[in-house]
Amino acid sequence: MLETVDLPTIEAMRAFNRFYTDRIGVLDRAYLKGDYTLTEARVVYEVGARGKVAAVDLVRDLHLDPAYLSRILRKFRERGLVEVEPDPSDRRSQRLALTAAGRTEFEALGELSRDQLRDMVAALGPAERASLVEAMATITRLISPSSANATPLLRPHRPGDLGWIIQSQTEFYANVLGWTGKFEALVSDVAARFLENFDARRDHCWIAERHGVRIGSVLVMDGGDGVAKLRMLYVDEAARGLGLGRLLVEQCIRFARNAGYRQLTLWTNDVLDAARHIYVSAGFRLVAEERHRMFGPELNGQTWTLDL
Numbered sequence: 001m002l003e004t005v006d007l008p009t010i011e012a013m014r015a016f017n018r019f020y021t022d023r024i025g026v027l028d029r030a031y032l033k034g035d036y037t038l039t040e041a042r043v044v045y046e047v048g049a050r051g052k053v054a055a056v057d058l059v060r061d062l063h064l065d066p067a068y069l070s071r072i073l074r075k076f077r078e079r080g081l082v083e084v085e086p087d088p089s090d091r092r093s094q095r096l097a098l099t100a101a102g103r104t105e106f107e108a109l110g111e112l113s114r115d116q117l118r119d120m121v122a123a124l125g126p127a128e129r130a131s132l133v134e135a136m137a138t139i140t141r142l143i144s145p146s147s148a149n150a151t152p153l154l155r156p157h158r159p160g161d162l163g164w165i166i167q168s169q170t171e172f173y174a175n176v177l178g179w180t181g182k183f184e185a186l187v188s189d190v191a192a193r194f195l196e197n198f199d200a201r202r203d204h205c206w207i208a209e210r211h212g213v214r215i216g217s218v219l220v221m222d223g224g225d226g227v228a229k230l231r232m233l234y235v236d237e238a239a240r241g242l243g244l245g246r247l248l249v250e251q252c253i254r255f256a257r258n259a260g261y262r263q264l265t266l267w268t269n270d271v272l273d274a275a276r277h278i279y280v281s282a283g284f285r286l287v288a289e290e291r292h293r294m295f296g297p298e299l300n301g302q303t304w305t306l307d308l
Contacts, residue, residue: 024116039064041109043072047082047096048106056093081105141211152215152244154251157205162191165217169234177271179295186294190231194221202228204255208235208244215239218248220255223265228256230266233275245278253282257308264308270300279304 026038036044042062047053055073059066073096076082081102087093098106121129170184194203199222208216215236223229230252235245256264266284268275284304292301 023120036109039068040072040075043069043076044081044098044102044106044109048098048103052095052097054087054089054093054095056087058096076102138213141213144211152208152210152239152242152247154206154208154247157207161205161207161214161217162195164214165232165234166191168214168217168236169232172234172237173295177295178297183295187232190219190221194219194231197222202259204252206248206251208239208248210239216244216248218252220252220259220264226260226262228252228259228261228264230264233266233278240274245275246281249278249282253306253308261308264306266304268302268304270302276302282306 043058046058046062055069058064059069073082077084080099082096083099084094084096087095121132124132166184166187169187173179173183202222204220206218207214216234216239218233219231221229221231233245233248253264266279270276284306286302287305288303290301292299
């Protein structure tokens with residue numbers, strides 16, 4: 001079940017919407033200082049960019065009321081901007097195309113929009129502009145309707161990934177469970193030892209990505225004497241409930257078997273219910289427990305083992 005989104009997130013999004021719509025003049029009656037509303041300018045753009053387009057497609061893609069679109073098109077026909085012909089694939093619809101005058105307006109609106117944005121970012125340096133583009137791409141990617149259902153990609157680690165593992169896990173456990181900086185020291189030490197002693201035949205790191213954003217990770221490390229260690233399983237809050245944790249653990253088990261290990265072990269804490277459930281389902285057995293305060297709060301540490 002999806003978690004309820006916190007109010008500060010919603011209010012931050014509303015504030016950004018107000019800021020940006022005001023910045024680009026969305027509420028102005030004459031969008032881009034021309035004789036068009038924002039919706040009318042968007043219709044001109046869509047018809048011009050697509051060459052020929054069915055009216056029913058514009059209704060669907062722009063979420064327009066059919067009667068409203070009809071009024072816009074009537075205005076455009078009166079001004080000689082669009083030409084209309086029957087849609088051969090649907091007699092109830094029409095196919096639209098820009099006239100020569102409409103193409104002139106299409107180009108003019110495009111240049112007005114580009115000029116507006118040039119003025120907006122003129123004071124920014126190259127690095128700031130790159131950061132702006134990246135931030136807009138991130139917003140588009142994260143709130144795209146297809147984003148939540150995209151299949152995660154699993155890949156080996158690359159430079160910088162272990163640093164992300166340290167940061168993401170430290171921030172999560174500090175913010176959610178109140179763990180201290182000693183946990184960050186622990187994961188930093190594990191990451192350093194993994195990189196320093198890395199042997200591709202015996203060690204592996206999986207990074208889970210969705211739309212190029214890292215959303216999960218896990219390590220297998222050589223523990224000596226034929227025993228592999230599963231370390232630092234993590235799934236970002238935005239990707240929980242998708243079975244990613246189970247998938248990462250299955251990858252660890254498969255790798256450990258293929259590498260010739262006789263056992264796969266892990267250490268966790270019983271407050272991490274979701275992870276513990278995955279381990280039980282995968283066949284791990286609890287072999288030891290101990291109370292500790294390694295990370296601040298009193299916890300119950302557990303060691304789990306899977307015979308391979």
